[in-house]
Amino acid sequence: MRRPVDIAKDEASMTTLVELTSVFEGIASMRIAQTKNQVLESTKFFDALWAIYLQLRVDAIFSYGRGNSDKPVLDRELFIIITAEGGFSGDIDQKLVELMLKDYDKTKNDIIVIGHHGAMQLSQRGVSFRKYYKLPSKDKNINVAPVIKEVQEYRKCTVYYQQYVSLMNQEVKKIGLSAAIQTTAEKSETHEAIISEANYIFEPSSYAVAAHLERSMMKIALSQLILQSKLAQYASRFRAMSASHERADESKAELHLAYNRARRNVKDERLKEIINGIKKSKAAAS
Amino acid sequence: MSDETPTSDTQAKEAASTTDGRSMHVKVYSPFKVYFEGTAESVSAESATGPFDILPKHHNFITLLDPCDLIIRTGKDEEQAIAIQGGIMHVKADEVIVFLDV
Numbered sequence: 001m002r003r004p005v006d007i008a009k010d011e012a013s014m015t016t017l018v019e020l021t022s023v024f025e026g027i028a029s030m031r032i033a034q035t036k037n038q039v040l041e042s043t044k045f046f047d048a049l050w051a052i053y054l055q056l057r058v059d060a061i062f063s064y065g066r067g068n069s070d071k072p073v074l075d076r077e078l079f080i081i082i083t084a085e086g087g088f089s090g091d092i093d094q095k096l097v098e099l100m101l102k103d104y105d106k107t108k109n110d111i112i113v114i115g116h117h118g119a120m121q122l123s124q125r126g127v128s129f130r131k132y133y134k135l136p137s138k139d140k141n142i143n144v145a146p147v148i149k150e151v152q153e154y155r156k157c158t159v160y161y162q163q164y165v166s167l168m169n170q171e172v173k174k175i176g177l178s179a180a181i182q183t184t185a186e187k188s189e190t191h192e193a194i195i196s197e198a199n200y201i202f203e204p205s206s207y208a209v210a211a212h213l214e215r216s217m218m219k220i221a222l223s224q225l226i227l228q229s230k231l232a233q234y235a236s237r238f239r240a241m242s243a244s245h246e247r248a249d250e251s252k253a254e255l256h257l258a259y260n261r262a263r264r265n266v267k268d269e270r271l272k273e274i275i276n277g278i279k280k281s282k283a284a285a286s
Numbered sequence: 287m288s289d290e291t292p293t294s295d296t297q298a299k300e301a302a303s304t305t306d307g308r309s310m311h312v313k314v315y316s317p318f319k320v321y322f323e324g325t326a327e328s329v330s331a332e333s334a335t336g337p338f339d340i341l342p343k344h345h346n347f348i349t350l351l352d353p354c355d356l357i358i359r360t361g362k363d364e365e366q367a368i369a370i371q372g373g374i375m376h377v378k379a380d381e382v383i384v385f386l387d388v
Contacts (some may be wrong), residue, residue: 045317203349216388
């Protein structure tokens with residue numbers, strides 16, 4: 001039987017754990033609310049840019065902001081996988097890596113990883129990747145320009161990301177980057193007016209403006225996918241913390257029960273010793 | 287003085303956005319921050335071709351901005367300068383929208 005003082009120590013540690021998981025749960029929940037707002041703000045900004053692009057459209061095909069550049073394009077598909085920075089976000093990263101590896105063919109695809117956890121998971125599986133970027137710690141002004149520069153070198157690009165469905169449900173998804181732009185744009189209002197050189201002055205040129213808009217919208221779309229992933233990671237962390245909180249609470253209650261039992265046992269033992277002592281002294285007196 | 291005093295936030299916004307041909311409605315913003323929104327008499331910035339000013343009744347115009355101080359003149363001696371790293375300016379019907387961080 002364990003001593004009550006040892007059980008009390010364990011109970012105190014478990015109380016700390018309960019408090020810690022509760023704090024992490026709170027932080028995750030606060031981050032979820034903040035990130036949701038940022039996605040909304042960023043979507044409004046995207047809509048305004050998309051409205052101009054739609055009226056200006058100089059080419060029928062989305063050209064990844066390459067414009068009239070004659071730089072050769074790699075005839076391969078780039079995979080961008082957005083994972084968490086640390087391994088503190090449940091099992092969602094593992095599911096995402098598995099989803100990407102189902103499509104991966106090293107003769108046709110290159111991989112760029114955003115988030116250290118994804119890079120580690122790929123290394124453990126012996127899959128090499130072209131580049132690794134840290135997942136931005138801040139949620140505002142995410143600089144995705146270096147990634148977009150890489151994207152422009154490829155004919156096609158698919159992004160693997162995590163999507164927040166609800167606090168208790170997150171999904172792993174994939175989307176073509178140009179399709180991501182199209183999907184975001186479908187939600188915005190349609191604009192009938194046409195912007196052309198007949199009714200507008202362009203500096204430096206309509207093609208340069210259209211290419212710049214494409215690059216800008218790719219940046220916003222990628223930033224939004226990163227925010228979506230972070231949202232899902234916060235939710236996954238919240239779920240993991242909720243489960244840990246529950247388990248820690250149960251363990252604490254069990255330890256408290258064990259502590260009370262142990263104390264009672266000690267008291268019973270002492271009482272037995274006293275009664276035995278009294279019996280012995282009575283027997284000796286008679 | 288007009289009797290039509292704005293009575294709600296929406297009406298106040300509508301009244302502020304109405305231009306009289308001597309001022310423009312200007313909005314300068316990025317995905318996460320609005321740097322300026324209101325009426326102005328002129329806006330100055332720099333593009334690849336050099337510095338330029340936008341005044342009321344300017345022709346429809348789209349330009350890529352270079353890093354510079356974007357200056358918004360709101361009154362005779364009042365101006366606001368915003369240091370920018372680049373952006374896109376869209377001018378149409380006395381409405382100037384500057385998209386930053388893009």
